[in-house]
Amino acid sequence: MLHKNTAPSLTQKLYRADQVKHLELEAAAKVGVSKFELMQRAGKAVFERCVSFMPIAHNYLILVGVGNNAGDGYITALNAVNAGKSVVLCAIDPSREVVGDAARAQKAWLDNGGKVEAFDIKMLERCDLIIDALLGIGIVGIIRNEFADVIDAINNSQVPVVSIDLPSGLDADTGESLGRCIQADMTITFIGIKLGLTTGAGKQSCGKLVFEDLGIGKAFAELARSDANALDIAHFKGLAPRPVHSHKGTYGRLLCVGGNAGMAGAIRLSAEAALRSGTGLVKVFAHESSKVQISAGRPEIMVTTSGLDEALEWATCIVIGPGLGQDDWAKATYDTVLHYCQTHPKPMVIDADALNIMASTAAFINIDDCVMTPHSGEAARLLSVSIEEVENNRFIFARQVAERYHTTCVLKGAGTIIDDEQNSWVCRHGNPGMATAGMGDVLTGIIGSLMAQSVETHLACQYGVSLHAKAGDIVAESQGQRGMLASDLFDTVRMLINE
Template sequence: MTALPTALYTAAQTRELDRLAIAAGTPGAALMQRAGQAAFNALCERWPEARHIAVLCGGGNNGGDGYVVAALAHDAGLQPRIHFLKSPDSLSGDALTMAERCRALHIPMQPLSVEALPVQADVLVDGLFGTGLSASLSDEAARVLTALDALIVPRLALDIPSGLSADTGMPLGAVLRADLTCTFIGLKRGLLTGQGPVYTGELQFADLQVPRDVYQQVPADCLVPTPTALLASLPPRRLDGHKGRYGHVLVIGGDHGFAGAPIMSAQAAARCGAGKVSLITRPEHVVMMIARQPEVMARGVNEPAQAQSLIEAATVIAVGPGLGRDDWGKGLLELAMSSGKPLVMDADALNLLADMDNVGAADWVLTPHPGEAARLLKADSAAIQHDRFATLESLHARYGGTVLLKGLGTLVQGDAGRALITEGNPGMASGGMGDVLTGVVAALRAQGLSGYDAARFGAMLHARAADSCARDKGELGLLATDLLEALRLNLKIESLKVERN
């Protein structure tokens, strides 16, 4: 196994990589053998005491991989038993070859059904449905997967947990949850977003020795950014630098009773390197802001027009946290949108945007959670989550700029590409996390990053800060304000990057 790659592919793209590898001279049987060997090695490492191995085989290459695992288990002195959904006699190609090898080794084989489950196994090896599955399962197949999932037996999935869409990360009726998934040739995007991480368990990757030039022929569908790339994208700090060099973030929000959201955004912007941070809010919230973070310049306004001078002075405007949807919030949003300044829009700014006509293609970063995305697209939240990639594409096509779709496996899309964020933890499911993210993205944008870079690296930095907090004190009770110092610590290497000429 190798480290997880940063390039993600759809199921169709992975099949093309497979085809190109075979065309380049690697026989399909060799790829199948390598996949089975990689999976068997992972099985032995994860469950070294396992002896009774139940190998679940469907048709096609996924089942063929399973037959290879069974043969390897037999050769290692273990006791494999094959449970097939499709009779080995009806297979073809490389899968048939591997099944015949197992038959020659006298490995026990039997049909798999709800009435005949491998209840005595030490480990289940799932080779039932691979990445070719794109439509909902038949009722019988769903019943089988549901019955298997109820067994209290460790599971190893070959390439992808059966029943999970490789493209969306959503169940196709039922899913056999894995404790460990070994995926091959191309890292499937659905394993990392939607509900993919819920069903995948530990994820390992094997490229099966596919030549590098094969990957160059199939552009990745999506990329996973790295911390190194984050630091490389930030402009170096000069020895003679001053606050004017690092941007002025203006946060707008906090209608009556909603002071906390914009205050957290402003604090996050300050902690992520913005040279100056200002806040426009209701007058009664100014003292609260100064008490929490005196470095932030707070101005209270009752009329949107009173904000004009600060809007003109800003480098980037973060608008939406606690903004409300009344005339005060609407007026401030209209001023921000007409300013021509780069925008980071969240919360009520998105809800107000959803009711506007003839908008789009602005220099902005939109940061919706699924509910806000549903309002922006006039859809329901279930449809939004059913295919997060399709949602992302629709939002970008409709509104332009950069879109950051929050959730498990946060997605970012701009004109420069598409990214998926793998960091983060369930402790982030608490109020105010999105407000902090808004400030993070705005601070990075103010320091010279493009909207796309600020969004993808801001989302990664935000999630890494949350992971740092969870490692130190656990996920339960994690608060948005806990991230403020962790954000700074996750950027501390940047302090060593000093421009000396």
């Protein structure tokens, strides 16, 4: 049994931009805070985070637009100047009028002796830190050329960038770039974490994501329905202690199907990952020519190349896909497994080439307890859309896979998304060093292992994804991202699952 912490922090919840836009003032009113006071709190928080991020930076370049995001920028500038920093504040169009609380913040800056200057690319050579307050969550459509040119100049500079609320040019809901997008080193977001900041290109654009609720987070959470939750390994207490009176059969029998000729490595990684995650017995059904490569050096893995029906009957959970291929042997094996699982329901994980075979057939599958683990290319094939479409709206397409195939979808990538048709979760952990061969096979083995150990499917996916990604972060921290191998995660996964 998997134990999950029952008191999640506010930062677990993710929201759409329109929810934050329409409910933040109501939430503020509930706790007696005005809109301008929120702006003051935001500017103060940004400056304090900037000091923590780059304590020796003295020359700040702050770029503002005309909305509330600009108001946060003006207040940040005031805090910086009052703390002794040198600040240059630029607007894309200094003559354009700002209104509302942003105008009040601008007046406070000007009354303090500040100036609003036009942007000059040479300013980038004279600053230690850029603060991006150009465009906020209200932007729709492709950004105008004058903003695009400034964003290009910032991205081409070597100066660290802190974005206020979200990187300018990013769609707050999807993480899609609206023509151009700031590539920030840190993003400080307010009130509620927006969906688009947590996955795909949005996660890349944000850099380090920092959350500040400005003192109204609890009130906001009471008003807004969360569309998804962020996953952190700290949210799980882990597996229950094992009883003394147990045996290897107590902890599941996992069958891993794959390993076609010349592709033994993928299924070997899945099988060993399952063993390292605590499954009592792991068996691989593979092509005859792969038997030696799979079992060599890991005698604990049972390997068979015949008697697939008997192996399916033996298993308590089934993994299919890693190294399966798409030839006649692969398709015949796939058909046997899918037919068996439709008539003898068992938990199963479908990955890799099994997904590709599925996408190429018109046959509809109906398996009660099924997980599918596509990357964006496989998801695109399953849904007959482009990879770009999937990457530009990962939450939507993860839900579409889940609904079309009545499955739990694990959409892999930066900010892996889990969707079970009703709820979505996104993983906080992971790093670019994990973009290497075999990482997905290891994840598949971990999820299959947890399901074989009778962990509920949605929890097996949440915990498995978090374990896998956190293990990658620990390995990267100690040994670096470049050169990381999928098998490097085994010892760390074992350590984490025993904590």
